[in-house]
Amino acid sequence: MISAQEARDRVQQVLADWTASSGQEYGTGEPTDAGDFWIIGFQSRAFLETGNASAALTGNGPFAVSKTDGNVMQLSPIRSQQEQLEELRSPRTGRGSMTETETETETETETETEAQNSRRLLEQWAHDNGMFLPITGEHVVYGWADMELGIELRRDGGRWTVVFSERGRDELIGRFDSRADADMLVLMRLAGPFAVKRVLEKQKSTSARRLVDAQSGDWTIVEGPSGQSEFWRHNDAERFAGLVAANTAELSAALLRFA
Incomplete structure (x- = not known):
């Protein structure tokens, strides 16, 4: 304790x-x-x-x-503290109640698999949006960055650290014993500032709706912090939207200081 x-x-x-x-x-x-x-x-x-x-x-x-x-995590100042603490407790609930080693191992394996799937999707998203995988040192496990913003997972003295950078200034935003917990922080910080919305929402422009309609409804708009819109195939956008919703709900606005 x-x-x-x-x-x-x-x-x-x-x-x-x-x-x-x-x-x-x-x-x-x-x-x-x-x-x-x-x-x-x-x-x-x-x-x-x-x-x-x-x-x-x-x-x-x-x-x-x-x-x-x-584990240390910075809470968002714009959300209820109690709500965020409940979200932080959620991933631990199942593991904390396990009594058999085999069941606990199976649960942790499932968590790792989910994190791997999440990283693959985020890597695709990062690539499609002109970001790159920075090679900044031997301790960097993975990370994404553009000209101004970046986020990395690092291995540091037996623990996992998540580092956010803005215009060359690095900021440690999380330090964990668990790789899965660190992955989830990265995921939330990346997903948090990006709104995945249906293109037929009222606030979307008529030209955007026409473009989507022209593609037989098979596209969805994804808006990034730059205000630019990118078009994804519908099923990929749905997966990304689900990723954002699930992790924002379960683990809170974490995986990014990406805004």
Whole structure:
């Protein structure tokens, strides 16, 4: 069981990585007990020491640290904290109730298979949208990036870390003992900012609807953060939409700081 101080130490380790990449120094608040998680907020050290509002960080959610395995994940500031904690608990529910090694192994194997399928689909999506697989070091397992944004899964000292980059600035957004949990964070952070919508929705332009109609309804629009629209074959878009919905619901807006 992870103590409050251990949880705080893990968050401070993440913040130290942020400081190393950005120069910004941070401080943490006292851990709050949320049942099976510790919730730990943070602020800029300048604000904590001076109280100067101009030095305060805004739009940053607190960290949730699992008391069971010590996994650290930053929560979204725009969603209910309780809702996100319930989503984080969901993947663990089945595993936590297992008593037989064989059943537990089977469940973990299924989870790994689902993660592999998710990565294949995301790799296809990344390729179709002009992104590439960056080779930035021997510890990088996989990752995608364009000219401004990127996300990577790295192997770091026996643990799995998820790193988001924006215009050359790296930010550690998750550290896990489980590869499957790290994959899910990547998946959510990639999927979160991309809205997959039916092309016949009212807000779509008439020209877009005509283009889809011309293809006998076999296409769906996928909108990315650039505001540009891409066309996917209907079945692939459906799979992607399901991926977004399932993981946003189960694991929360995580797999990306991709916006």
